Amino acid sequence: MDQVRKTVVLEGSRGVAEAVRLCRPNVIAAYPITPQTHIVENLSQMVADGLLKAENIRVESEHSAASAVLGASAAGARAYTATTSQGFLLMLEVLYNMAGLRLPVVLTAVNRGISAPLTIHNDIQDSLAARDTGFVQLYAEDNQEALDMHIQAFKIAEDHRVLLPVLIGMDGFILTHSFEPVSLPTQEEVDEFLPPYKPVFYLTPKAPLTMGTKTDPEFYTEARYMLHKAQQNARQVIVEVAQEFKEKFGRFSGDLIDTYLTEDAEIIFVSMGSLVSNLRAIAQELRQEGKKVGVLKIRAFRPFPFEEIVRAISGAKIVIVMEKDISLGATGVLAQEIRAAFYGKANVPRLSGFVVGLGGRDVTRETVLKGLRLAQESDHLCTFLDLNPELLEEV
Amino acid sequence: MKITLGGVAAPGSSRLNKTGGWRVFYPEFLHIRCTDCGLCQKLCPEGCIFKADKKNFYADLEYCKGCGICAEECPVHDIEMRPEVR
Ligand code: SF4
Numbered sequence: 001m002d003q004v005r006k007t008v009v010l011e012g013s014r015g016v017a018e019a020v021r022l023c024r025p026n027v028i029a030a031y032p033i034t035p036q037t038h039i040v041e042n043l044s045q046m047v048a049d050g051l052l053k054a055e056n057i058r059v060e061s062e063h064s065a066a067s068a069v070l071g072a073s074a075a076g077a078r079a080y081t082a083t084t085s086q087g088f089l090l091m092l093e094v095l096y097n098m099a100g101l102r103l104p105v106v107l108t109a110v111n112r113g114i115s116a117p118l119t120i121h122n123d124i125q126d127s128l129a130a131r132d133t134g135f136v137q138l139y140a141e142d143n144q145e146a147l148d149m150h151i152q153a154f155k156i157a158e159d160h161r162v163l164l165p166v167l168i169g170m171d172g173f174i175l176t177h178s179f180e181p182v183s184l185p186t187q188e189e190v191d192e193f194l195p196p197y198k199p200v201f202y203l204t205p206k207a208p209l210t211m212g213t214k215t216d217p218e219f220y221t222e223a224r225y226m227l228h229k230a231q232q233n234a235r236q237v238i239v240e241v242a243q244e245f246k247e248k249f250g251r252f253s254g255d256l257i258d259t260y261l262t263e264d265a266e267i268i269f270v271s272m273g274s275l276v277s278n279l280r281a282i283a284q285e286l287r288q289e290g291k292k293v294g295v296l297k298i299r300a301f302r303p304f305p306f307e308e309i310v311r312a313i314s315g316a317k318i319v320i321v322m323e324k325d326i327s328l329g330a331t332g333v334l335a336q337e338i339r340a341a342f343y344g345k346a347n348v349p350r351l352s353g354f355v356v357g358l359g360g361r362d363v364t365r366e367t368v369l370k371g372l373r374l375a376q377e378s379d380h381l382c383t384f385l386d387l388n389p390e391l392l393e394e395v
Numbered sequence: 396m397k398i399t400l401g402g403v404a405a406p407g408s409s410r411l412n413k414t415g416g417w418r419v420f421y422p423e424f425l426h427i428r429c430t431d432c433g434l435c436q437k438l439c440p441e442g443c444i445f446k447a448d449k450k451n452f453y454a455d456l457e458y459c460k461g462c463g464i465c466a467e468e469c470p471v472h473d474i475e476m477r478p479e480v481r
C-alpha cells in the first residue's frame with residue numbers, strides 16, 4: 001500500500017499514526033487520553049492488523065508509558081509515545097530522565113489545557129511544562145506539518161550530534177480531530193530518509209553497563225553542560241533535516257522558524273502551533289488593505305532560535321506575541337523568550353504579549369484585530385484578550 | 396575519568412566512588428559470637444564486607460558508608476556500630 005505517494009484526506013491523528021508507522025518504531029507504549037486517543041488507537045490497530053511490526057506495550061499510566069519507552073530506547077529500540085495534558089504532566093519526571101540518558105524517543109504532545117479547572121480543550125500550557133527537560137520541542141501548524149515533523153523528529157533525535165528526545169506539539173482537536181488532505185510519503189522514501197537507529201550505548205546482557213549513574217558534584221555540572229551542548233547542536237541538525245526533507249519530499253514548513261510576509265512588515269505577529277495559520281490569513285487580509293503585516297512562526301521552541309528571531313523581526317515597528325499559555329505570575333512564556341532574545345540588541349521593536357485561546361476558547365479574527373489595535377495604542381506586558389469581566393467573581 | 400553520554404558506566408566502575416567518607420559510625424566486628432552465617436556480607440549495600448577466615452569478617456573502610464545494616468542484621472549481635480573518630 002505504500003508503493004506510490006498518495007494525497008488522502010485524513011484525520012490529523014491518523015496522519016500522525018501513518019507517519020509513525022512509516023518510521024518503523026520497534027516499541028510503542030502509550031496510555032489513552034483525550035484528545036490523543038485516536039493516534040494510539042490507530043497505531044494499536046496497525047500493530048494488531050500486522051501492518052506495523054512493533055511491540056505495543058499496554059501500560060497502566062502515562063508514567064509507565066514513558067518508562068516503558070525509556071527502557072526500550074535504552075535497549076536500542078526506536079520508541080514512540082504520545083500523550084496530553086494531565087498525562088503529559090504525569091510523564092514529566094520520566095521526561096527529564098529520557099533527556100539525561102540521551103535517549104532519542106519521539107513523543108507526540110497533543111496540546112490540551114491543564115487542571116484545575118478541568119478542561120479537555122486546547123491550549124499549549126501542558127507541553128511547555130517540559131520547557132527545561134532537555135527535550136527538543138517542535139510545534140506543528142497543520143496536519144501535513146505534524147505528519148512531516150514526526151518523520152523529521154526521529155532523524156533529529158537519533159543524530160549522534162543530538163541524541164535527545166523530541167516532542168511534537170500538536171493542537172488537540174484543532175489538528176488531531178480535523179480532516180485535511182495530506183500527502184503520504186512512500187515506505188521506500190521514508191526508509192531512504194530515515195535509516196535504522198544506531199545507538200552509541202545500549203543495554204544488553206552480553207555487555208552490561210549502567211546508564212545515568214549517580215553523579216557527585218565534581219561531575220554533575222559537566223553532564224548538564226553536555227546536555228545543553230546537545231541542545232545547541234540540535235539547532236544545526238533541525239535546519240539540515242528540514243532541508244533534506246525538502247529535497248526528498250518537496251515540502252518545507254520552516255526549520256527553527258518560518259516567516260510569512262515579514263521582509264517589509266511593520267507589524268509582525270509571533271506564535272506557535274495552529275494559531276499561526278489563523279494569523280497568516282489575517283495578515284493576508286490586512287495586506288490587501290495596504291497594511292504591512294507579517295507573521296513569524298516559532299517552529300522550534302527548544303532549542304530556542306534567539307538569533308533567527310532577531311534577524312527575522314528586528315525590522316518591524318511592533319511585534320505582537322499571541323500565545324495560548326501563561327507563566328502565572330509572570331507573562332506569556334513565548335513573550336518572555338522573545339523579549340530575552342532582544343535584550344542588548346539594537347533596533348528593538350515595540351512588543352506586546354497577549355494571552356488568548358486558553359482551554360479551547362476560539363481565537364477569532366476579532367480577537368486578533370483587537371490585539372492589533374491595543375498593541376498600536378500602547379505596549380502590553382501580558383494582557384488577556386477576550387476576557388469576560390461579567391464572569392469574574394469579586395473576592 | 397571522563398563523563399560518557401548519558402552517564403553510562405561499565406560494570407565495576409563504582410569502585411572509583413569511595414563512599415567511606417560518608418561514614419559517621421563504623422562497624423566493629425567483635426569476632427566473639429560469629430556463627431559464620433555470612434548474612435552481613437550478603438546484606439551490605441556496598442558489598443564491602445569480606446571474609447578473612449572462618450568466622451572472621453571485616454569491612455573495607457574505604458567503601459563502608461556506615462549505614463549500620465550489618466550490625467542491625469547480625470543474628471548474634473557480633474557487630475557494633477561505633478562513632479567514627481577523626
Ligand atoms: S552476620 Fe554476624 S554471625 Fe553472621 S557472619 Fe556476619 S558477623 Fe558473623
Ligand code: SF4
Nearest residue numbers: 439459460462463465
Ligand atoms: S555499615 Fe553498612 S556499609 Fe558498612 S559494612 Fe556494615 S553494611 Fe556495609
